Amino acid sequence: MEIEINGRKIKLSNLEKIFWPASGYTKHDLLRYYIDVSSYLLPYLADRPIHFQRFPDGIEGKRFYQINAPSYAPSWVKTFPVQSKERVRNYMLVNDLETLVYVVNLACLEIHPWHSRITDINHPDYGIVDLDPQEGVGFKQVAHVAGVVKDVLDSLGLSGFPKTSGATGIQIYIPLRTGYTYEQVRDIVGFICAQVHKKEPHLTTMERMVKKRGATVYLDYLQNLWGKTINAPYTVRPVPGASVSTPLSWGEVCGGKVSPADFTITNIVDRVKEKGDLFAPVLSGGQSAATILRQIEK
Amino acid sequence: MRTIWKGAVSFGLVSIPIKLFPATEQKDIKFRFLHKTCQAPIKYQRVCSACGQEVTQEDIVRGYEYESGRFVIMNEEDLEKIPDERTRTIDIIDFVSLKDIDPIYFDKTYYLAPNDAGEKPYALLRKAMEETDKIAVAKVVIRNKESLAVIRGYGNFLVMETMLYPDEIRDSKLLPGFEREVKLHDNEMKMARELIENLATEFTPEKYDDEYRKKLLELIKAKIEGEEIVIPEAEAKGKIVDLMDALKASVEMAKKAGQVKPAGKRRKKAAGE
Numbered sequence: 001m002e003i004e005i006n007g008r009k010i011k012l013s014n015l016e017k018i019f020w021p022a023s024g025y026t027k028h029d030l031l032r033y034y035i036d037v038s039s040y041l042l043p044y045l046a047d048r049p050i051h052f053q054r055f056p057d058g059i060e061g062k063r064f065y066q067i068n069a070p071s072y073a074p075s076w077v078k079t080f081p082v083q084s085k086e087r088v089r090n091y092m093l094v095n096d097l098e099t100l101v102y103v104v105n106l107a108c109l110e111i112h113p114w115h116s117r118i119t120d121i122n123h124p125d126y127g128i129v130d131l132d133p134q135e136g137v138g139f140k141q142v143a144h145v146a147g148v149v150k151d152v153l154d155s156l157g158l159s160g161f162p163k164t165s166g167a168t169g170i171q172i173y174i175p176l177r178t179g180y181t182y183e184q185v186r187d188i189v190g191f192i193c194a195q196v197h198k199k200e201p202h203l204t205t206m207e208r209m210v211k212k213r214g215a216t217v218y219l220d221y222l223q224n225l226w227g228k229t230i231n232a233p234y235t236v237r238p239v240p241g242a243s244v245s246t247p248l249s250w251g252e253v254c255g256g257k258v259s260p261a262d263f264t265i266t267n268i269v270d271r272v273k274e275k276g277d278l279f280a281p282v283l284s285g286g287q288s289a290a291t292i293l294r295q296i297e298k
Numbered sequence: 299m300r301t302i303w304k305g306a307v308s309f310g311l312v313s314i315p316i317k318l319f320p321a322t323e324q325k326d327i328k329f330r331f332l333h334k335t336c337q338a339p340i341k342y343q344r345v346c347s348a349c350g351q352e353v354t355q356e357d358i359v360r361g362y363e364y365e366s367g368r369f370v371i372m373n374e375e376d377l378e379k380i381p382d383e384r385t386r387t388i389d390i391i392d393f394v395s396l397k398d399i400d401p402i403y404f405d406k407t408y409y410l411a412p413n414d415a416g417e418k419p420y421a422l423l424r425k426a427m428e429e430t431d432k433i434a435v436a437k438v439v440i441r442n443k444e445s446l447a448v449i450r451g452y453g454n455f456l457v458m459e460t461m462l463y464p465d466e467i468r469d470s471k472l473l474p475g476f477e478r479e480v481k482l483h484d485n486e487m488k489m490a491r492e493l494i495e496n497l498a499t500e501f502t503p504e505k506y507d508d509e510y511r512k513k514l515l516e517l518i519k520a521k522i523e524g525e526e527i528v529i530p531e532a533e534a535k536g537k538i539v540d541l542m543d544a545l546k547a548s549v550e551m552a553k554k555a556g557q558v559k560p561a562g563k564r565r566k567k568a569a570g571e
Contacts, residue, residue: 001542005549015541021475028541035548039555060475097552 005098008076012105019058019109022240025265027058027107030236033244033265034104038097040272041234043283045100047117049082049091051229052103053110059238066108067091077102080118084227093118109238112229115185123179126282127189127289128230129160129172129196130223134205136215139168139259145196145204145217146170147254152195156292161282162253164260166237166245170253171230173279177286186224187296188289193219233279234272236265244268247278303440304413305386307423307449307456313387314420315413318440321457322407327514388447388458393432396450403446403461410449410456424451 001012015028034041052066069079069092078093094100094111103111115124129149133142146162149172153160160172174192176185196219197204205216223230231237233247246263263271303318331340344353361369412420427433433450438460446461 003542003545003549006553012542012545015545028545031545032548035545035552038552057474062474097549101549 008098044232045094048113051112052108056107111235127174127185130220131170132218163247182226189221307388309390315416319409388438390434392435405460
């Protein structure tokens, strides 16, 4: 089965394979979703090195990471070499629909872009407060903590934009002006998390040892590092129901009426068409965190 | 039926001369490969990978690859050195109940027929197993492979099923998809039970046949008789076409909805600075 997109031919395989056994969604449904959502998703992937996780037999089968471009990738798939301490990795860049379809056909279900772009690889575009509920913590509590993050951001004069992780958490993106290093962004987000923890010391934790966290929401600011990645907005997660990482309005987060499982590959495209891309500000404008950096230095 | 092996079933002090016949056969339709232009069968030649010369049967020896590209030669004399007195006997070791053996162990089935003067002990073994409701576990060597086997009565005959050794059964723990515990509701179980009860019936093997083989044979027959062959559109194929059509339509929609703007151009001066 071959499909042609912008003059590039892509072989599609196993379209009828069931990827979500409980819901019956197939690989075709996955491809169809990514194609339909592509005009909203691609801006969050463009020019960023990407970590993929592949699920060739669906979400209950084996899974493995695809970081280097496969040797058999077509020559038109753009790549970008990144030198880390140990090795050079040849990342695939998903800048267009044809590359998106190519990687999704490889069953790259999880798509995790870097926080910085290849035009300025050492400087992230945003900081992320990753709210990771530990076992026994429901989404209501996560949403409550997200509201506290918003209060802290408001008091600092910053805007943040929440999205469901697609599984159990919420991630809040804080667009920053270019030029901050990864270490600075980690410190900025760490400062914000510390303030949140001060306001809700029992509901949240900044403890790095998983065992010591208890039934709290883990305020993870350590994802803001060079080479770390987080699943992009509008990407599907390997969980039953095929839920999608979905940008929310603060009204939805604080209203307590939504749950991550509400947003799946079957309804996101309609939602985005209706509400627009709530995450657009993340890409369109940076904010200065000079006041935070000054306070940290004190 | 052609005998494939002659020997004896040994059972305590009794030895039953028998002949062995395969009890099952594969009915797959075999195709031969032809050269497209000449329509003549393809001939295979054995060629040495080192000198490129064609090799005759006499010039072939067996080698065991103990590491990649390194072989130790095993010839007939070597194999004969392994002491084995059982090559001509099927040694009964134990008697067990058939229901204690999971069908996963069964490999191939052979008919046993009594050979010279073996009729009486043959009938004796069959009848005794029938009355005790037991089957025999035996060791047998056929064509250089030692197998575990069971011998049991089948109508008026004895059959032997060769079995796999436990280490030849793949570990079911390696099966993916069983990491999570599954909770079943009473209602779901009730529905499933009812479904099974509705379809429950006696097993009548004659009822089942190979639809694909039947259709393929019809097709071959028609072609021999020079009929024009119309291949009915398969259901599955139609579905795939639909999937592709759906994807193509999606691609068109996505293209219309707009491509990504190149990065860099999109990001103007940061707001608020």
